[in-house]
Amino acid sequence: MSNAKAIEMSGVRKSFRFFTLDDVSLELEHGQIMGLVGPNGAGKSTTIRLLMGLLAPEAGEIRLMGHAMPDSQAAAKRDVAFVSDDMRLFPHATLAWHMEFIASIYPGWDPLYAATLLKRFNLHAAQTMKGLSSGEQVKALLLLALARRPRLLVLDEPTSGLDPVARHELLTELMDVLRDDSRSILFSSHNTMDVERISDRICFIDRGRVVAASDKEDFLERWRRIQLRLPAGAALPAFAEIVRSERDGGFATLTTNRYSDELLARFASSVQTVQRMSLEEIFVATVMHNREAREALGQ
Numbered sequence: 001m002s003n004a005k006a007i008e009m010s011g012v013r014k015s016f017r018f019f020t021l022d023d024v025s026l027e028l029e030h031g032q033i034m035g036l037v038g039p040n041g042a043g044k045s046t047t048i049r050l051l052m053g054l055l056a057p058e059a060g061e062i063r064l065m066g067h068a069m070p071d072s073q074a075a076a077k078r079d080v081a082f083v084s085d086d087m088r089l090f091p092h093a094t095l096a097w098h099m100e101f102i103a104s105i106y107p108g109w110d111p112l113y114a115a116t117l118l119k120r121f122n123l124h125a126a127q128t129m130k131g132l133s134s135g136e137q138v139k140a141l142l143l144l145a146l147a148r149r150p151r152l153l154v155l156d157e158p159t160s161g162l163d164p165v166a167r168h169e170l171l172t173e174l175m176d177v178l179r180d181d182s183r184s185i186l187f188s189s190h191n192t193m194d195v196e197r198i199s200d201r202i203c204f205i206d207r208g209r210v211v212a213a214s215d216k217e218d219f220l221e222r223w224r225r226i227q228l229r230l231p232a233g234a235a236l237p238a239f240a241e242i243v244r245s246e247r248d249g250g251f252a253t254l255t256t257n258r259y260s261d262e263l264l265a266r267f268a269s270s271v272q273t274v275q276r277m278s279l280e281e282i283f284v285a286t287v288m289h290n291r292e293a294r295e296a297l298g299q
């Protein structure tokens with residue numbers, strides 16, 4: 001395998017009539033799971049469609065497993081499996097037929113693993129697609145993708161139609177896929193709990209722009225909520241490291257995205273509590289902070 005990363009996007013732009021995805025850059029190393037997280041209409045599916053060569057960018061460069069997209073998509077896709085929740089299988093064909101079909105195209109198809117997934121997802125090979133519930137259809141698509149043993153799995157909202165048990169099973173399965181550390185996964189979601197559970201890297205996207213991207217642990221280490229006792233009449237502390245401050249009677253709650261002992265020392269004995277934040281809280285705070293900054297710049 002070359003030294004190319006699983007995914008490289010740089011300065012990518014794509015415009016629709018009412019929406020522009022702009023200056024999107026992403027990198028995913030082999031062996032890592034990246035969660036692409038954004039509110040409705042942020043540009044997650046558009047980013048994934050560009051990555052998979054289903055849309056052509058107006059600017060920027062995209063490489064998938066080292067292959068330039070969209071030009072070299074046939075070569076790139078040999079090692080990449082893609083599942084999105086709007087994909088449809090042949091309604092009158094059985095799951096067994098689909099499995100044979102995929103096995104005939106992709107030499108990496110692993111029949112034993114496919115049989116294991118059938119059991120784990122509680123699917124029946126003889127069942128036709130039209131007889132499956134929407135969650136079962138998603139599981140069938142995931143089975144067909146996983147059993148190819150691709151080097152990169154790209155999943156657009158894979159957990160959205162699944163119940164909590166099926167979601168748990170799928171996420172466990174995805175983490176299992178990475179036992180071989182040359183495999184990678186990119187998945188989009190608004191479910192920050194899923195993302196927090198399995199991702200190594202996280203990319204937040206909002207209104208067509210990447211607003212933050214980093215290792216998950218780095219996000220969780222840098223963000224904190226600090227509660228201070230505030231003397232009557234004192235102004236809320238204002239430092240570049242503080243992205244939000246709220247007053248509540250004699251207390252202030254500060255949110256920082258650059259937490260350090262040095263920052264804490266500045267508030268000395270007025271500190272009451274320091275709380276870690278969940279990925280969901282970090283996501284909301286990042287998006288709100290970025291929107292305020294863009295509005296201040298008139299964007």
Ligand SMILES: Nc1ncnc2c1ncn2[C@@H]1O[C@H](COP(=O)(O)OP(=O)(O)OP(=O)(O)O)[C@@H](O)[C@H]1O
Pocket residue numbers: 016017018019038039040041042043044045046047190
């Ligand atoms: N083919 C298209 N023509 C015009 N506009 C489009 C097209 N595809 C996407 N858009 C617009 O681009 C924006 C981003 O859509 P996209 O599907 O990428 O968002 P998303 O982050 O995946 O959203 P969601 O979480 O709601 O699925 C939306 O405003 C959408 O209307």
